[in-house]
Amino acid sequence: MVTHIVFWNLKEAPEAERAASARKMKELLEGLVGRVPGLLSAGVHQNFTPGGYDLCLVSQLTDRAALEAYQVHPAHLEVKKFVHSVVCQRAAVDYEE
Structure with a gap:
């Protein structure tokens, strides 16, 4: 099994716009499960720690x-x-287990 993790920082924008972008990224990326062969799971998560990346995707293939x-x-x-x-x-x- 392969774990694929991606970290992102969102572009500067009003907070409501950034929150909407984060929600849409979550919806779109998690929606790929069942559509892309071999993609077993995908979760998009928001960081609450200041100074880190804004979002991450943790997926398994x-x-x-x-x-x-x-x-x-x-x-x-x-x-x-x-x-x-x-x-x-x-x-x-990306890493293999």
Whole structure:
């Protein structure tokens, strides 16, 4: 099993807009489960600690091949368009168990 974790900072915007962006990211990314083969789970979470990243995605996939397929899956690419429109920083970690 592969765990794929992504951290983001949202672009500067009024708080209500940032909150709406975070909710939409959560809805879109978690909605990929069942649509992308090999994507077993996905959860988007907001950070409450000042100074850290604003949001993170914690997802699990069956294996490395599923992660590679996820990255180019049309449904994921559509979601990425929105995500890239509202974030300014990104970091990722992938590991196998």
